[in-house]
Amino acid sequence: MIAKLTGVLDWTGADSCVIDVNGVGYLVFCSRRTLDRLGAVGAEVGVQVETHVREDHIHLYGFADRAERDWFRMLTGVQGVGGRGALAILSVLGPDELAVAVLADDRKPLTRADGVGPKLAGRICSELKDKVGGMALAAPVPAAAAGPASPPGAPAGDGGIADAVSALVNLGYGRAEAFGAVHGAARDLGPKAEVSALIPAALKQLVKT
Numbered sequence: 001m002i003a004k005l006t007g008v009l010d011w012t013g014a015d016s017c018v019i020d021v022n023g024v025g026y027l028v029f030c031s032r033r034t035l036d037r038l039g040a041v042g043a044e045v046g047v048q049v050e051t052h053v054r055e056d057h058i059h060l061y062g063f064a065d066r067a068e069r070d071w072f073r074m075l076t077g078v079q080g081v082g083g084r085g086a087l088a089i090l091s092v093l094g095p096d097e098l099a100v101a102v103l104a105d106d107r108k109p110l111t112r113a114d115g116v117g118p119k120l121a122g123r124i125c126s127e128l129k130d131k132v133g134g135m136a137l138a139a140p141v142p143a144a145a146a147g148p149a150s151p152p153g154a155p156a157g158d159g160g161i162a163d164a165v166s167a168l169v170n171l172g173y174g175r176a177e178a179f180g181a182v183h184g185a186a187r188d189l190g191p192k193a194e195v196s197a198l199i200p201a202a203l204k205q206l207v208k209t
Contacts, residue, residue, distance in 0.1 A: 001053075002026075002060060006046040009038055015087060017062070019045060028062035029083065032091035037064040052083055059083060067095040078127050080120050089113040089124075096172050101125070102132045103171075104203035129200070161186055164198040173206065181205045 005028065007021035012035055018025045028047060030038075038045050047062035048069045061083055063069040068090055075086035092112045093101065101109045107121035116124075161182055168178035185201035186193055193201075 001051045002049045003051075004046065005049055005060075005062065007044070009041050009043050009045045011041065012038065015084070015091075019047070019062075026060060028060045029087060030062045031068065031087045033094060034062060034064040034068065034090075050083075061087065071095050071098055074128055074131060075124065078124050080123065085113075085115050088115055099132050099171050100203055100207070102128050103200050104207050105129070105200055106204070106207055130196070160193065160195045160198060163195045164202060167195070167199050168202060168206075177206065178202070 005019050005021060005026055007019045007026075009017060010020040010025055011018040015032070015035075016027060016029045017035060017038065018027055020026075028049065030047070034047065038047075047064065048066055050061045050063070050069060050072055052059045052061065061072060063072065071090060072083075072086045075081050075089060076083060081089075089098070089110060093109055097109065100106070102125050105125045107118055107125055110116050110121035110124055111118060164182045164185075165175065165178045168182065169175055173181075181202035182198055184205050185198050189197055189201060
């Protein structure tokens with residue numbers, strides 16, 4: 001299996017490119033986001049590769065970074081999302097934007113991708129919600145981003161609130177806005193709300209603002 005390609009960019013198209021590796025040209029299907037990052041024809045390039053082997057073809061899908069590759073793997077695990085469909089989604093939404101959309105159950109951004117209607121967008125959000133929440137909580141929060149301790153008067157269940165805030169910080173939100181959104185969600189859901197409920201509720205508030 002091919003996991004990575006490094007060579008000279010020989011040609012680019014609307015959804016693919018050819019990378020020349022020691023005189024052998026590999027056709028690699030890519031998102032628009034990755035193609036834009038490869039640069040001009042003739043440049044030295046390197047891409048992460050996901051190899052799909054089928055009875056009638058072998059397709060190489062290339063990614064500028066591992067985050068996009070990981071999202072490709074998750075998306076193609078959803079019924080109704082093939083390789084080209086996953087690339088269409090990744091062409092309109094980066095990994096962080098996808099995480100926010102899925103956790104907030106915000107289907108509209110997903111429908112901007114060719115071939116993705118409301119029903120499929122809903123299935124993507126439903127099937128990937130727990131996986132994305134786990135990814136966000138598993139990633140460590142840098143010390144600089146952790147900020148000061150929660151102020152007095154915070155709602156009960158502070159451990160869950162802290163985890164939810166950390167998850168939003170890992171998704172790129174500032175600690176202050178994440179803190180406010182999570183506390184707003186905790187007030188709406190009650191002091192015993194679990195992290196799995198706090199994160200999407202807080203994201204919905206952030207999306208509205």
